[in-house]
Amino acid sequence: MDATHTSxxxxxxxxxAVMAExxxxxxxxxxxxxxxxxxxxxxxxxxxxAFLWYQKAAEQQHAIACIKLGHCYADGLGxxxxxxxxxxxxxxxxxxMHSTIFLEHN
Numbered sequence: 018m019d020a021t022h023t024s025x026x027x028x029x030x031x032x033x034a035v036m037a038e039x040x041x042x043x044x045x046x047x048x049x050x051x052x053x054x055x056x057x058x059x060x061x062x063x064x065x066x067a068f069l070w071y072q073k074a075a076e077q078q079h080a081i082a083c084i085k086l087g088h089c090y091a092d093g094l095g096x097x098x099x100x101x102x103x104x105x106x107x108x109x110x111x112x113x114m115h116s117t118i119f120l121e122h123n
Contacts, residue, residue, distance in 0.1 A: 027059045039070065047074035048082050055094070068095030075106060083110035 032053070038046030051070035053059040060066075068089045074082030087106035090099045 027053070032059050039073075042073075042077070044074035044077045044079035044082060047071070048079065048085065051082075051085060064089070064095035066095070075109065078109065078113045080110045080113035083107070083113055 035046050035049050035053075039050040047070050051067040051074070053067075054061075054063045054070065055067035056062070068086070071082050071085040071089060075086040083106045087103045087110065089095050090106060091103035092098070096102075
């Protein structure tokens with residue numbers, strides 16, 4: 018790795034692949050797209066777009082996405098602050114984790 022490359026850089030190839038998967042409905046790719054926009058890492062920082070990507074994954078009952086969506090509502094990132102909606106998505110995350118644990122042990 019040369020001095021100009023850092024571990025936070027994302028290649029155009031990676032971005033293209035993640036975007037294709039996200040648009041195809043893959044929850045982890047949708048979360049990564051949200052992270053790209055939330056951090057400003059691969060795209061200009063945009064909390065609203067990050068929120069929309071997290072929402073797509075959360076609607077598929079992905080626990081991590083539900084937590085991130087809850088944080089968006091709790092902190093007013095890309096959406097108006099709403100503690101009830103934050104709690105709703107945090108509970109959805111718990112339900113999703115519980116389902117995953119149950120399925121792994123049966």
